[in-house]
Amino acid sequence: MALRGTNQEFGRPYNRRIVLETIRLEAPIARGDIARQVGLTVQTVSTIIRELELQGFVMGAREAPKGRGLPRTSLMLNPDGGFAIGLHVTPVGIGAALVNLAGDIIGSRYHALAPVTPERSFEIFEILIAEMRALRPEGRMLGIGVAMPGPNDVESMSFVGPTTLEGWKGVDVGARLTAMTGLPTFVGTEPSAAALGERLYGKGRGLSSFYYLYVGVGFGGAMVHGGSVLLGAHGNAGEIGHIPLVPDGDLCPCGNRGCLERYVSQEALDRRLKAVDPTARVETALEDHLEVVEAWIVETAPVLRRAIATIENLFDPEGIVISGFVSEALLRRLFAATEPLMHSVAERSGRTSPRLLLSTEGKDAVMRGAAALAISGVLSPRFGLLFAGEEERAERDPIMAGPTKKEVAA
Template sequence: MHLRGTNQEFGRPYNRRIVLETIRLSAPISRSEIAQQVGLTVQTVSTITRELEEQGFVRGARETPKGRGHPPTTLTLNADGGFAIGLHVTPIGVEAALINLAGDVVARRGRTMAPVDPEATFALCGDLVREIRALRPAGRMLGIGMAMPGPMGVESMSFVGPTTLEGWKDVDIAARLEAVTGLPAFVGVDLAAAALGERLYGEGRAYRDFYYLYFGVGLGGTHVQEGNAVRGARGNAGEIGHIPLVPGGDLCPCGNRGCLERYVSLDALDRRLKATDPEAVVERALADGSPVIDTWIEEVAPLLRAAVTIIENLFDPETILIGGLMPDHLLERLLAAAQPFAHSIAEYTDRTAPRVLLTHEGQDAVLRGAAALAVSGLLSPRFGLLFAGEEERAPRDPIMTPTSTKPEVAA
């Protein structure tokens, strides 16, 4: 992403975010280097970085002298300069995590519940957020992000079946979340949030263009191109789990037959286990070495192999990252059984990255990504434009908080 500021005074909130993002991406970095990168004057950058230091977002330090004269001050991100809360709502419960600006999981809480209906869920979210905020009472809370199963707003697919949340039709999720937490709220599909978490904090940092295949209760994915998740017209891009791959196969709640996630997902494995033992649990079956799991892996590995080929031929990614809620050792077995992969456009001669790479972020990828929805929302340059021209009248920009509420600094 090419970041450029504006030297017009009304653009101060916008420029703050441009400078802050440049520091996050390029630290340690000097003020003159920032000015050169973003096209602002050194004086403008100095004014903005002084504000950001006063607010606790960045820290300055002089480099070790290497000759005559004073070395320039370089700036780095202060990880505890702000926090966001990530929520992950699934058909089996709610997970919450407090994330700092560096993407570290400071604390996490979770509750299982059934059914996951809106009223109970928002009440629980309010409790979890209050509990987590109490751990950093003086910390600046930038906002809250909620990741949910997708797709969203599709009548035949969003509110039916074991991989979705039933009873959530027409719920104004962001407004309800803001009401119970008092924080700016951002909502996204879990697979896109997971991809964002991987891009910012996980294995995806090494790649500008990758596909993230996410094993949740169901199966989905997101293409990350030039560092940005491809969301689609309504934010639902990536529903690879609903590609019909088995002609005349099992009926899917979406109304089609043979959808990929009816075979390759945690829900599919759970249904397979419960067909022989209604009390079966995936984790216990793994620990006991259930032969049902061996049979399942053997049967669905060809479908995963086909999915890899489809993804590569459609998106031409540098690599496919695979992760999610499925236990790592189970994913490793499934991935091994799916090899060798079929021929695709990924077989170019100067390839250096593996075609498929197993990540180990698991649940943290979604929680970090959910929190990043809030951080990127409030700290994005586009969001800063909402406050353009208001600096003289009132400091409404939420990242310019009064001194009395500056964030705490970890010892």
């Protein structure tokens, strides 16, 4: 959907974000091109750009001369103009990362935790957030993004079983973190957060339509179309882990049999390892129990192939990106085992990209994506409407808070 600005004065917080979003998606880009794209005058865009430059969000560079006259200035986001904290909550621990506007991870930390109870988790959140903020004590903190196992608020799937966060029903994570930190907080599922990060910073950057598969403690996915992650009516679109693909297969805690994540997930491999050696760990399985891993991949590969063909036939994506929480070495073995892929609508002539792409970001993928939830959320035009119309509210706008370049120089 095209981004369009408004010439009404109360829409200035909205327009700032329209301009920022256009720069973020199209950089490097000139003022005149921004004005044409968003439907604002060049004068209005120039005024907004001056504000954003003073706030340190935007920087410009002269293009190479191409003829008479001064070359135009192309604009891009300043990577250090703002930061967000990404939190990744799993059934086996919590990760945190500080991420800048370019998607670079400034620092990160992982805290193993079992069981992952709400009260203990919020204690860990407070420690991790303080550590991340200390990495850039003078930096503008835009917000916090949290990636958690899905689906959202489905009684039989959200809080039951080893791939979920048991005991978290009714916990308002966003509100509690905002009250704790004073920062806007945005919460999403692991696959949707990671898919957003992949769209902005990874292999999905050049694709307008792709499906993201995430091999975590469980198994999930998300469809990205037109640059946006499709969330569904309740934020649960892409919950592929609970598609029953194996007739009369393993019983899933959700009550169905043969659900995909009972075969393709870290938890599925862990169950098979524990059946052989109760002390076995997924992290060292390739060294300690290679035969179990190989047997698991042989069992899993046909199920994963069917899932890939199903996704391609349902969504017709440009490609499918597969990534995950498991080790890169394990993910590469699983990726290789998908060949040969099954026939589907993706098997067409004239393809310019592979049907399946591997992203090896690992744990960082979700934390970068979680931070992207906050960055995209705070910079989104819709969020800007919260600060429109009243001067005292506009002053609370996160993108106008903090020291300007002149104040920093002074």
